[in-house]
Amino acid sequence: MVFVVDLYRNTKIKEEIESKKIEKVTMDKFYQAFTDGVIMATNFSNLLEAEGYGTVFLGSILNNSQKIIELLNLPKFTFPIVAIGYGYSDGSETKKKPKMDKDLRVFTDSYKILPSYLEAFKEYDEIFYKYYEENNRDYLETFTNKAAKSIDMGLIERDEMLKVIRSQGFDLKV
Ligand SMILES: Cc1cc2nc3c(=O)[nH]c(=O)nc-3n(C[C@H](O)[C@H](O)[C@H](O)COP(=O)(O)O)c2cc1C
Numbered sequence: 001m002v003f004v005v006d007l008y009r010n011t012k013i014k015e016e017i018e019s020k021k022i023e024k025v026t027m028d029k030f031y032q033a034f035t036d037g038v039i040m041a042t043n044f045s046n047l048l049e050a051e052g053y054g055t056v057f058l059g060s061i062l063n064n065s066q067k068i069i070e071l072l073n074l075p076k077f078t079f080p081i082v083a084i085g086y087g088y089s090d091g092s093e094t095k096k097k098p099k100m101d102k103d104l105r106v107f108t109d110s111y112k113i114l115p116s117y118l119e120a121f122k123e124y125d126e127i128f129y130k131y132y133e134e135n136n137r138d139y140l141e142t143f144t145n146k147a148a149k150s151i152d153m154g155l156i157e158r159d160e161m162l163k164v165i166r167s168q169g170f171d172l173k174v
Contacts, residue, residue: 001084002061002068003041005033007077024171025077037081048086058083064157065164076169095135100124100143118144 007025015022045055061068061083068080104120114120125142132140166172 002080003037003082005079008075011077026171030170041082045084053086054089055084055086058085063155079168097131098127
């Protein structure tokens with residue numbers, strides 16, 4: 001299931017009412033529709049899980065947005081943001097990955113900057129490593145190592161994403 005920013009329909013309605021062509025839609029509208037799509041995807045995932053399916057969010061559809069646009073015949077003023085793959089489990093048990101302490105990610109009143117992140121995540125690093133040691137040695141790594149690597153891990157096609165968003169008719173104003 002692919003979730004799509006869809007400003008095409010409303011743009012067409014306005015074009016029919018005013019009998020004139022719309023060339024651009026603002027990024028504000030894009031972000032509104034983006035958030036709508038993400039909320040919808042989350043609800044859809046919760047619904048499926050409640051019905052006994054397993055789900056996985058697929059940000060990988062952004063690896064080549066243009067290809068997805070062509071594949072799904074997405075018109076101007078639309079953009080695919082996230083997908084959900086779903087199905088029944090093969091029955092094998094998967095253990096839930098332990099989450100980091102809430103204090104490390106939920107702050108009250110203002111953002112909490114920590115003096116040392118390696119120090120603060122020392123305990124979670126051990127828990128995280130142990131989880132992968134016991135469950136999936138392919139991903140064996142500490143949380144902090146994984147986090148550091150993820151910062152500049154990317155694909156050239158993702159660098160092109162804003163260009164694709166612009167060519168879909170959204171006004172980046174940059
Ligand atoms: C926005 C988003 C995009 C994701 N994209 C992918 C993806 O492309 N491929 C994939 O296998 N999993 C993807 N995932 C799933 C994550 O890799 C992970 O399995 C899931 O978020 C559960 O995380 P947890 O094990 O840390 O709780 C994505 C998750 C999120 C939230």
